[in-house]
Amino acid sequence: MELKDIINPNNLVYEKPELLTENTMHYCPGCSHGVVHKLLAEVIEDLDIQDKTIGVSPVGCAVFAYNYIEIDWQEAAHGRAPAVATGIARTNPDKVVFTYQGDGDLASIGAAEILHACNRGENMVVIFVNNGIYGMTGGQMAPTTLIGQVTATTPNGRDVGRNGYPLKITELIAQLPGTSYVTRQSVHTPATIRKCKKAIAKAFQAALDKKGTSFVEVVSTCNMNWKMTPVKANEWMVENMFPFYVPGDLKDSSKADPESYTPLKN
Template sequence: MDVKDIIKKENFVYGKSKVLTDNPMHYCPGCTHGVVHKVLAEVIEELDIQDKTIGVSPVGCAVLAYNYLDIDWHEAAHGRAPALASAINRLYPDKFVFTYQGDGDLASIGAAEIMHACNRGEKQLTIFINNAIYGMTGGQMAPTTLEGMKTATSPYGRNVALHGYPLQITELIAQLPGTCYVTRQSAHTPGAVRKLKQAMLKAVKNTLERKGTSFIEVVATCNSGWKQSPVDSNKWMVENMFPKYPLGDMKDI
């Protein structure tokens, strides 16, 4: 059978979601952001909530996420996305509100906002991309940087006596009574992407049912910041990130 006979409309099984726009993404080759955008777009398409979804984008690489998902967006000041999303979900209780933040945005400058939003049990979803580095600004050390990991601002590796320990913020958030679903996922293999989609589906449904705050951490790569190829970054992530940031559900009620 020839390839031309297979590539026909009736044989189509999987492709780009309609919620994604046609703009080429500005992310580096192999960046996990693209996979998470795609999974989110597929969930929004499946649940048919494109016209009632409001996203709050962070400061970081995903600041331009409004170019890629065809939904309503709001841009927040650095780290303040959960506070902004709180206001939006209270004003529009019938909408689905989510924030999309990186580790520099959420775990550092925005640590207070995410803690209090989760503690209040705001009816919103937070997608947290953890790549242990400040990606957009050139690979500086973040609160989540691993012990001994070399970055632009820790050229001899993170020294815990000087810089403190890597912050496992998802574990802290799971302790808060306002959260209903807290999980840590990844997107480096087809299986991990399928699991991420299931988690995303559950979190979005929880938010639509106004059960409480849902929180999904995605352990991600930053191949430009880590100075590795996309394939090597995935291997490095499995070997070094997963022992410190183990995958799985931390809370599901």
């Protein structure tokens, strides 16, 4: 069989989701954001909720996420996406709201906003892309930067005495009663990407079911600022980040007592 016979719409098994726009993503080659965006588009498409989903993209590389997925979007100030999402979700209880935040945004400047939104159990999805570094500003130390990790502001490696410890904020979030589903995923292999998609779908379903805050961390790479090839960056992530940011579900209330979660009034 010749190539032209195989390449036929009848034989199509994988194509770009319709909800992804034609805009070329501004991300560096091999950036994890592109994969997470694609998964979001697929999940929103699969659940057929593009007419009721509102995304919030705060400052960071993914502030431009609104250029890539065909839904309504709000750009937000650095760290404030959970507050912005609270404003949308409270006044639009029939809509599905998600934030798309990086580690500097969520775990540093926006630590108060994320903890309180999750603690109130705002009915929303949080996508937390953790690559251990500030991407957009050029590779400075993030709260999640590993001990010894070299960044633009820790040129000799993160030193605990000077910079404190890497923050496992997802573990903190999982303690909060307002969250119903807290998981840590990655997108570095076909298998983990498919698993991550399931996690994102579950989080969006939880929002549709009004189960409070669902939180999906995606341990990711920033190969450009890590100064590695995309392939090497994935290897480095598995070797160095996974032992500290261990992938897996941290909380899944669908498996626990369903009465343990009290939905918000008002």
